[in-house]
Amino acid sequence: MNQQGVRWTADQVLALAPDAASRKAGSKLGAAGPWSEAGNSSEGVVWGLCKGSGSKPYQTVVDTTGPAYKCSCPSRKFPCKHALGLLLLWAGPDGADGTVPQAQPPEWAEQWLTDRRKRAAKQEESTPGAGRGGDAEAARRRAERRAERATAGTTDLEQRLTDLLRGGLAGAERAGYGPWEETARRMVDAQVPGLASRVQELGALPGSGAGWPVRMLEECALLHLLDQAWLRRDELPGPLAATVRTRLGLPTSADGPPVRDQWLVLAQYDSAEAKLTTRRIWLYGAESGRTALVLSFGAAGRAPELALPVGLALDAELSPYPGAGQLRAALGERFAAPVPTPLRPAGTGIADATAAYGIALRDDPWLDSWPVTLGDVVPVQEEHGDGWQLADAAGELALPLSDRAVSRPGLWKLVAVSGGAPVTVFGECGHGGFTPLTAWPTEPGAEAISLN
């Protein structure tokens, strides 16, 4: 087993090649040219994107502690030339500081690693024996180091926030993105990607139109709350501490007890960021009544692997991730292919929807929204402006639709499906309004309509 942080020599790398042709091909790729977004972590993981003949670069990850390889190329060689090239790049003279810098693994790499470690952990459980104590010790040390970095990062961020408030948000508007980008980079270095992305969003707030100081103060205050929560995590109840870890972006694994159920696929939608496409799939357990969120990731421009058609039901096991107020779960064993189902989630009223979000905030104050199924609501155009809302059938209470929902074509699908009549709508209810994701017309047997 390789020791952490020690780079290999080129010979060590080439010794892994399955044959002479791979060795040659790998050597050609062992230069900075085709590689981008390469990096390595202190846990001995190396990753990078390699430009091939196609339009999309291959994603290559190597866990040097295994060693184990994963590459999105179609090659059957193992390791493939990309993995070899990446390792050569990392082992090379510029690897240390320039081409493969130390960083936080991107989600697509992290995902593979978590899965792998989970499998490894399972195996270890089944074969208790020698070396386990050493591994646990190493893991503890790794976790400690990571925590130290996170503490440094949050302290750094606290300083930045207090400076900001001392000088006033008005000054931040003039300063623009720059300082926030810089802070976000520091958060990446501190391996707290959750903070990094929140900080990045802060940078865009001053340009977000009327009322921005309110949103800015809210987000700064919630960041501050997160920093403080991390710094005093020992005083928090266990589940809340786990939530804080998740919010910071520290690795967690879905180690909750698996729940087998008929999971109705409520919604599926993608959000594309610069380097990553995240797919969110909302599931509803017919028997358990639980709502769960399954995430799947794809490199930029590539569809995430997991796809579950809205309206079908899936007999499967879900393992929840830890943390209070966290709905995320990992899809475990699937016992049958998704099948059509007459099943629908039970709809609640408008007032219950806002209440549900409020209650969820008790467990996780950083929640922006909460999944809710509204029964018997009508999409209604607001009297002034372009706004829309979902009003209850009695015409008394309403949830305004979020800006995101109003700007999407799905709005018109929803309006068309309703035709002015009540429908059942699943969506995310939060402080920014309600974002409808799926609608069911009232007629019996009507299919779920995805509002993407």
Added chain:
Amino acid sequence: MNATPTDHTRPAHTTTASATASATASTAPTSTSGSGPDPGPGPGPGPGPGPGPDLSPGREPSPAPDARPGGGPGSPGCHGTPWEELVTSALLGTDRRRPPVDVPPGKDLPAALLDAAAVETVRRRAGLRPAPAAAPPERAAADPRPPLPAAARRRLALLLADRPGTGGGRRGTAPDLTELLPQWLAVANDHGYAAPAELLPALLDAARGRTDLRPQTLHFAGPRALWLARLNPDWKFALRTSPGGNALPDTRDIDAVQRLWGEGLFAERVALLAAVRADDPEAARELLGGSWSTERAEDRLMFLDSLRAGLSDGDEPFLERALSDRSRNVRATAAELLSALPSSALATRMADRASSCVAMDQTRTGITVEAPHACDAAMERDGVVPQAPPGRGQRAWWLGQLVEATPLATWPARLGGRSAEEITALPVQDEWRPELHTAWCRAAVRQRDAGWARALLGVPSAPEAGGPGAVSLAERAKLLAVLPAAERADWVAGFIDAHGLSEAFQLLGVCTLPWSGTLGRAVVDALNIARDAGSYPWSFSGVMGLAERCLDPAETSRLESLTALSDEPEDGAPGAVGYWAEAFQRLVGTLRLRAAMVAEMHAPTGSATPTAPGAALCRPCDPGSAPPPEGPGTTSGPASADARI
């Protein structure tokens, strides 16, 4: 109370329920309600001293007061609330404006502000309350048509998703889905299916981009699409183009008709006129006559043009009056309409004038022409344009207009009782033949005279039919449209057999869908010959595209052999064989898809009326009023109502 960190300020509450709250303020909502961890925030008894704001995304802090009862002092907008104070202080900086917070020892002012703001933020979010509902919309009218079978519904979604410009580049072997949408809509409309509600936005978007699709699309989309179009300015066109945008009054309800006629939008008035005319032509003429003198010239022109449908001798007096209209275009249109009524006074006057110009020569073996020497005021009133376009002889120009407006039945009587075939075969003196024949062609088209059209078209295999003869391709296409569909297809098939595909595109465009067996085989054989000749398929891309849309899917099996790679001919263009194979694969693929499209419409839905497969695509198209949707060089008349708006 346990382990409250000393430096964590909680301005409003000095007691906390749990360690959670003490460290993170995460239980702010419950602790502010002051009643333990269980009762959630929300409506009803608000979450404590200050209920949260109404849900109004992106509009905070809105000055609108809380409209709901119970909107207490915590509502945003009232200056001086703790939250407002915090925002002001944050905006200006704690150095300039001290926030109203207690600063515990060891903590600085900004951190204390953030502590307070975090509590407030979570409290405000947790206490969000629903907004009052706006006035609900009227419900969309019910669509009584049966729903689409599931497979057809998925197909439509696919066709609508394939927008032009999404693919780009070479087409390869994949069918061009956008081009199939008109056919799909035609079949669905024949079956009388209702459109699935969730696809209405995509249908309206498709119709928005393609004017030619609008009538079929809006018919299929039905009442709910019009309901939807009222809510989205992007789809206003649907209300303008569709007569059903606002329900027309009962044509017998004279008051309602008069009111709409007096106050309606132009499109509504055109629709109203058509509806009244269908029931009672005399009433429609009265309606039009009543306001005629006050209409704008372009509106008069459009109203007059709308009389084309259902034109009858009863319209003559009205049209005769329009011959004295102030607008030249109105006069010309009135004259044109009158000349299409063979028994009209104008037609008789024109026949007299034309007869004096055209006669048998002295030997009774040919035609002699004496073109008019002047265009008098009476001729001008009857629609003759006095000024010839540049490059044309003045007298020939006048002659052409006279002959064109003369009932064709005039000629056998005038020219010794000869039939149309005999007359068109006669020699014409002094090279007047092209002028005379062109005028007869226009007359045959205008009067929809199949006998004359047949005579003027001649035999398709005649040598001059392929070359620049007396009758141009465009005119032939128009003449063909006068013939019955089967005869039309046979003529074009004969033409292709004799002259190949290079001139056939325009003629194929007027053939009905799907092509007859004879015509289809002629086209496929001609394509095969072109391939063997070694040219590239894109020289025939127009015909290929037509074939994809118009060949009878029943021909698919005959085409299979063509999709294979054949040997490269020695003198052929390099690589052409591969491209041809690809083009034929696309053709076969498209035909299969069309067959599937039709078959899917018959999938069981219970209420669907069974129709023989294939028959649904055999829609005769009337090229005069409704050209086939993908018809090239369609013979559209003057601008239709929607083109104007």
